[in-house]
Amino acid sequence: FQKAESDLDYIQHRLEFEIMKSLPDNPAEEENPVTLLEELSVMKSRYKTLCIQLEKVSIEQRESMKSIRAALENTMKMAQALQEHTDLE
Template sequence: MKSLPDDPAAEENPIALLEEISVVKSRYKLLCMQLEQIYIEQRESVKAIRAALGDTVKVVQCSPLSEEEQTAAQQLTCQTAEEMESLAEEVGFASDCSQFEVAQKC
């Protein structure tokens, strides 16, 4: 039977490697939980922003606007939706922890 040296380096000590793997696994689980919480909060924020934007668009649509103003309002709505989608894509990526949604295009 082969015996281990008295003070082996961590790379040579299987017990130390197993302990390191356990620590990495714990950190990974913690990061996954934090990422999930961030995703939930980001999704709620996007939902609130979309609701506010929708209300604003309704108010703008009910107001008598010139054709030029209506075109500008439509462009702003599409541009804002595209920016929100871009944000959602940056934050809402897929990971081993969970699957994230991607916003729809305008």
């Protein structure tokens, strides 16, 4: 993943350089490919942050489900023990 990201960063910088060489002096912001590439870089960073947050949420969800299952299993055992105890009396 790091190699691919490094390659993409190199390509991005190379594209920025090539675009800057071929652009007129003052292109409009919405027409400026360098601006679009910068926005792409920001979006890539946000995506990476979201992936990290999503992984944390996923881990917490698994831990919560494990805890819920354990509590439910314990409750079922207690209910069964109470039922058996009341049947004996």
